[in-house]
Amino acid sequence: xxxxxxxxxxxxxxxxxxxxxxxxxxVGNQPGSPSTLASPLYQFGGTVGSPHFDEFIxxxxxxxxxxxxxxLLPKLKSPLMRFxxxxxxxxxxxxxETFSPVMSLAQGGLASxxxxxxxxxxxxELSLFPFRAQDLERYYDCVEQHIGISGANDDLSxxxxxxxxxxxxxxxxxxxxxxxxxxxxxxASFNEKGVRVGLPRVAILxxxxxxxxxxxxxxxxxxxxxxxxVYSPALTLDHLVRDELVAYRPGYYVERYEELPNxxxxxxxxxxxxSREEFEARRVVLALGTMNTAKLVLASNDDYxxxxxxxxxxxxxxxxxxxxMIGEAPEPHHLRSIQLTLAYSGDLADQCxxxxxxxxxxxxRSDLFFRFPFSLRMNRAAVKYVLPALLLLQLFYPDQPxxxxxxxxxxxxxxxxxxxxxxxxxxxxHVLSVFRGIGYCGLPAFCDYPLPGNSFHYAGCxxxxxxxxxPYRTTPEGLLNGTRNVYVADAAVFPSIxxxxxxxxxxxxxxxxxxxxxxxxx
Amino acid sequence: xxxxxxxxxxxxxxLFQEPMPTEIxxxxxxxxxxxxxxxxxxxxxxxxxxxxxxxxxxxxVEAVEMVLRRKSPRHLLTQKLHIVLYLVESYAEYVPxxxxxxxxxxxxxLVLGFLALQTIFKFLKGMFLIWxxxxx
Numbered sequence: 001x002x003x004x005x006x007x008x009x010x011x012x013x014x015x016x017x018x019x020x021x022x023x024x025x026x027v028g029n030q031p032g033s034p035s036t037l038a039s040p041l042y043q044f045g046g047t048v049g050s051p052h053f054d055e056f057i058x059x060x061x062x063x064x065x066x067x068x069x070x071x072l073l074p075k076l077k078s079p080l081m082r083f084x085x086x087x088x089x090x091x092x093x094x095x096x097e098t099f100s101p102v103m104s105l106a107q108g109g110l111a112s113x114x115x116x117x118x119x120x121x122x123x124x125e126l127s128l129f130p131f132r133a134q135d136l137e138r139y140y141d142c143v144e145q146h147i148g149i150s151g152a153n154d155d156l157s158x159x160x161x162x163x164x165x166x167x168x169x170x171x172x173x174x175x176x177x178x179x180x181x182x183x184x185x186x187x188a189s190f191n192e193k194g195v196r197v198g199l200p201r202v203a204i205l206x207x208x209x210x211x212x213x214x215x216x217x218x219x220x221x222x223x224x225x226x227x228x229x230v231y232s233p234a235l236t237l238d239h240l241v242r243d244e245l246v247a248y249r250p251g252y253y254v255e256r257y258e259e260l261p262n263x264x265x266x267x268x269x270x271x272x273x274x275s276r277e278e279f280e281a282r283r284v285v286l287a288l289g290t291m292n293t294a295k296l297v298l299a300s301n302d303d304y305x306x307x308x309x310x311x312x313x314x315x316x317x318x319x320x321x322x323x324x325m326i327g328e329a330p331e332p333h334h335l336r337s338i339q340l341t342l343a344y345s346g347d348l349a350d351q352c353x354x355x356x357x358x359x360x361x362x363x364x365r366s367d368l369f370f371r372f373p374f375s376l377r378m379n380r381a382a383v384k385y386v387l388p389a390l391l392l393l394q395l396f397y398p399d400q401p402x403x404x405x406x407x408x409x410x411x412x413x414x415x416x417x418x419x420x421x422x423x424x425x426x427x428x429x430h431v432l433s434v435f436r437g438i439g440y441c442g443l444p445a446f447c448d449y450p451l452p453g454n455s456f457h458y459a460g461c462x463x464x465x466x467x468x469x470x471p472y473r474t475t476p477e478g479l480l481n482g483t484r485n486v487y488v489a490d491a492a493v494f495p496s497i498x499x500x501x502x503x504x505x506x507x508x509x510x511x512x513x514x515x516x517x518x519x520x521x522x
Numbered sequence: 523x524x525x526x527x528x529x530x531x532x533x534x535x536x537l538f539q540e541p542m543p544t545e546i547x548x549x550x551x552x553x554x555x556x557x558x559x560x561x562x563x564x565x566x567x568x569x570x571x572x573x574x575x576x577x578x579x580x581x582x583v584e585a586v587e588m589v590l591r592r593k594s595p596r597h598l599l600t601q602k603l604h605i606v607l608y609l610v611e612s613y614a615e616y617v618p619x620x621x622x623x624x625x626x627x628x629x630x631x632l633v634l635g636f637l638a639l640q641t642i643f644k645f646l647k648g649m650f651l652i653w654x655x656x657x658x
Contacts, residue, residue: 041612042621048614049545056612061556067604068557068596327630329622365620366607370591370600375644376537376584378637384622385630 007109009490010287011233016514027105028250040219096417100453108234118504125498139508148209151201176339182438194346203231217334219362294461307406311460325389355395459491478513569598589648
């Protein structure tokens with residue numbers, strides 16, 4: 001059995017398939033040598049100069065990326081996190097004026113830098129899927145036991161379900177605690193207006209779990225790879241390889257596959273010397289990440305015409321300022337950036353809209369400096385005095401296939417992407433007005449609507465369908481139509497996406513599909 | 523090279539009202555080479571000329587930059603100032619410029635209020651300078 005890719009889908013498929021002679025093929029970029037960076041930005045401990053210039057700014061000035069290049073999230077552009085997107089523009093080039101794709105060829109995929117929020121999809125959110133939430137439940141439970149989740153059963157349980165296995169929630173900052181306390185005081189009024197707030201459920205340990213330690217708050221999540229307390233598929237891969245449960249071959253970029261009478265032949269480029277190697281197996285599981293999986297399927301069919309559907313969670317950023325906190329000193333404790341979760345259900349949106357409140361203690365102030373529209377000195381004062389009072393709400397929007405959002409492959413190997421941008425703003429204005437009632441201010445003019453693609457939640461290129469003849473569709477078992485041995489395990493098979501983070505469901509669904517692969521061999 | 527060291531000094535003085543340490547000047551020159559290719563700078567000749575005029579005539583960088591940024595958020599002048607900001611931010615000596623180390627509620631409101639008024643003045647001044655010197 002060959003699994004291609006080591007992101008959440010590939011690793012959870014491999015985990016389920018262990019013992020069936022599994023080979024994981026992967027580019028598998030990894031972080032450089034372990035960093036000595038231990039204290040956060042702004043805690044220099046009496047030193048002078050810039051002892052951590054290479055970690056914060058970078059020997060090649062990596063942190064300056066956004067000055068004159070396409071926007072990359074602060075977490076992805078910092079020098080020690082560059083491995084996550086390394087080589088992606090070279091090996092998977094794309095052309096688009098309406099979409100800003102971010103792809104990863106790293107061990108663990110984009111989940112090497114994820115926010116780690118994990119939520120189960122409900123029946124309503126799976127309405128276009130060819131199965132029900134109940135069919136995923138045991139896989140969700142299995143993933144949860146494997147990764148460990150911290151959080152709480154609170155106001156959001158009605159939407160997220162009650163979870164008795166949760167570890168205690170992570171520490172909240174001063175600002176989020178204040179907002180949450182005020183929300184609880186006016187909960188009925190908020191709920192009437194469709195807004196609920198609760199604690200995030202995250203795959204980050206507040207207590208030890210399966211030999212992994214609890215999370216050490218260090219304000220460095222934007223600057224170095226997370227420790228083992230933050231779950232990453234690379235942790236599971238390490239375990240599978242160490243115990244010889246799967247074989248792992250990094251350094252291979254898979255270019256195409258070809259079906260054989262009793263199996264599949266995979267052709268890969270060995271990146272070290274640019275040679276080609278072929279691998280054969282009875283089944284292949286594609287888990288390269290939505291767009292790379294779509295690219296491989298189109299390339300294997302020499303298809304430079306077909307436009308495959310593309311889904312993406314549109315996002316917006318809504319800043320809230322608490323005027324009582326302007327001019328506050330830094331937080332006494334280090335924090336993690338995700339502080340609270342919000343859900344909106346009401347007349348302004350067809351489906352529930354979810355979002356996360358972020359504190360921004362550990363980010364370079366220069367990343368935000370020109371977000372303020374004032375003079376240089378005023379911006380510097382705003383960064384200094386207003387940021388301690390600022391919470392940033394990131395909202396996610398659901399998506400379904402539309403004719404104007406698609407991906408295709410050009411003969412030169414470039415992906416051509418077109419995405420129909422959504423008209424956002426109504427929910428943002430509503431949420432701003434609701435929170436004004438508890439003293440959190442913001443203006444619609446300061447909301448930011450990044451180019452589609454910045455959510456990194458891509459899906460839907462090879463959607464599951466009950467129509468077993470339609471080309472470029474997959475069966476409910478994950479089998480690619482028109483093939484006998486090619487399975488797809490990542491989010492490419494999702495027919496629609498809700499406003500929730502996708503990774504937890506990608507993991508659970510990959511396990512479900514792996515079971516179908518095993519069954520096909522019996 | 524001479525131009526870059528000179529402009530680094532001016533930008534630093536505008537941002538922090540003091541000369542730029544030599545070590546950071548060197549890093550500015552190096553970073554500038556990483557951020558902008560020679561061909562790109564040649565293609566952005568008009569913006570580069572604006573910076574030359576601003577420096578040569580010792581115009582109010584802050585006023586001109588704010589207005590240019592409204593027209594073009596990625597104006598060369600803004601980008602060069604951004605390089606300075608990133609470079610100094612990793613230095614211990616600059617922490618007080620970016621981070622409010624003690625609780626200062628009243629002071630912060632006073633500073634923000636004063637600078638908000640100054641922003642209006644700077645904007646009007648910037649509009650005038652851009653009109654007078656035909657800056658783009």
